[in-house]
Amino acid sequence: MADFDYWSRDRLGKLVSALRDCEESCGKFGQRLEPPAVSDKVYWRTLADMCAVEADSDDDDDESPEVTFANNVHAECEAVQSFTQVSTGIAVGDLDAAESRLLLHLRGVKSVLYASSHEMDPLWEKDGILYHTIVVSCAKESSKTLASSLGDACAFLSKHKPALICSSCPKLRATVAAALMHFESPIEMPVADAIDRLVELDVLTESETLGLAEQSALIEFSASDFSAMGYGTMSPHMGPHMMPASPRGALQPVGADLPTPGNAGKRPAPPMDTLAFKLNPSKEAALPALPGGITRSIRQMSEEIL
Numbered sequence: 001m002a003d004f005d006y007w008s009r010d011r012l013g014k015l016v017s018a019l020r021d022c023e024e025s026c027g028k029f030g031q032r033l034e035p036p037a038v039s040d041k042v043y044w045r046t047l048a049d050m051c052a053v054e055a056d057s058d059d060d061d062d063e064s065p066e067v068t069f070a071n072n073v074h075a076e077c078e079a080v081q082s083f084t085q086v087s088t089g090i091a092v093g094d095l096d097a098a099e100s101r102l103l104l105h106l107r108g109v110k111s112v113l114y115a116s117s118h119e120m121d122p123l124w125e126k127d128g129i130l131y132h133t134i135v136v137s138c139a140k141e142s143s144k145t146l147a148s149s150l151g152d153a154c155a156f157l158s159k160h161k162p163a164l165i166c167s168s169c170p171k172l173r174a175t176v177a178a179a180l181m182h183f184e185s186p187i188e189m190p191v192a193d194a195i196d197r198l199v200e201l202d203v204l205t206e207s208e209t210l211g212l213a214e215q216s217a218l219i220e221f222s223a224s225d226f227s228a229m230g231y232g233t234m235s236p237h238m239g240p241h242m243m244p245a246s247p248r249g250a251l252q253p254v255g256a257d258l259p260t261p262g263n264a265g266k267r268p269a270p271p272m273d274t275l276a277f278k279l280n281p282s283k284e285a286a287l288p289a290l291p292g293g294i295t296r297s298i299r300q301m302s303e304e305i306l
Contacts, residue, residue, distance in 0.1 A: 004076065004102045009127065010050050016105045021074070035073055044070040054055065056145050076102050083107065084201055088182050089161030090201055092173045098125060098166040111160035113153055115176050117166040132156045147217040151224060154183040174198050175214045179221050186226060191218050284298065 022035055033086040035042045047053075053069045063071075074201075080103045083093040095156050097103060098112050101124055111130035114120040121129035132148040157163045167173040178194035189197075198204045210218075212231060 004072075007051075012102070012105055015047070015051050015102070018050070019106060022202070035070075035077060038067060038070040040070075041066055042207070043180045066289075068177040074103075076100060083164070084203055085196060086165075086177045086201055086203060087184075090163055090165065090177065090180060092155060092165045092177050093172075094170075095166065095168050098164060101127070104129060104145050106163070107164075108162050109164045111156070111163040112166050113157055113163060113176065114155070115149075115165065115169070130160050134176075145217070146172070147220040150176065150183075150217065150221040154180050158184060170203070170208045171210055174203050174208075175210060175217060178210075178218055182218075182222055183226060186222075191222050231263060 004015075019035060038044070041064070045064075048066045048069045051069075053065055080093065080097045080100050081104060083091055083097045085091045090110070091097075091107065098114070103109075103129070104112075104124060109129065111132070114133040115133070115136060116133055117137050118135060120131070120133045122129075125131060132153075134153045136146050137144045137146050153165075157165070157176075157180050165173045165176050167176070178191060178198060181189045181197065182191050185214040195204065196209065202286055204210065248301075
């Protein structure tokens with residue numbers, strides 16, 4: 001694969017600008033990048049000249065420099081399949097997404113939020129990308145539980161967009177994304193709707209759905225005082241512990257309308273602004289069936305918190 005990591009910002013900028021011109025519409029959830037076919041040798045030869053790409057001694061002698069270059073760009077784009085936009089200016093992805101310098105510049109990412117069991121290195125800090133890590137480790141300190149870290153994560157993400165939420169654990173990055181959606185729109189986007197959105201985007205699937213621990217963290221977070229985290233638009237007449245009106249009933253306990261086996265109908269998520277990012281296409285997915293007893297546990301935890 002080409003060493004885009006070692007390219008100057010000027011060279012990388014030329015490549016990014018050219019590739020952005022190739023973006024094509026890809027469904028209601030946004031767009032994805034489709035580089036020209038490798039067979040379009042005129043395009044790749046022109047772009048290779050523009051980016052000062054030269055033949056490498058390690059390259060296949062049977063391939064021209066522009067074909068090798070084209071294959072490298074395609075490989076880089078195809079290698080990062082986890083990058084998905086979940087709301088305006090916010091995307092989620094795995095470590096490959098955070099490590100791909102080309103992808104971060106291509107998607108215009110300005111900050112990366114790591115959710116990990118340990119501090120992560122600010123890999124592309126010299127490119128002007130901001131980094132922040134929430135350390136989630138129940139075994140070490142109670143202050144580093146998932147629930148206690150969500151406020152810090154939301155405060156950082158809401159101030160530094162476009163941003164990427166990165167974790168090697170799909171459930172963890174989905175939990176942070178759901179928390180942020182609710183944090184930024186506590187009335188219009190209750191926790192249940194945020195989870196619905198992630199299911200629609202295929203961020204959560206039947207095999208990768210939120211467990212009891214993640215749902216408990218979201219419930220605890222939703223009962224927090226958002227104004228203390230930098231959220232300044234909450235109505236003074238509505239306390240942080242009040243549940244926004246739900247399609248299934250007025251002022252149900254927080255988390256009571258999470259998807260359950262007896263509630264398979266999927267509510268349409270609010271429309272999403274797709275201008276800030278370009279994302280991978282996703283297919284519709286059925287709501288995941290949660291283990292028995294989840295609803296009862298959620299209600300009990302909600303009553304204890306409230």
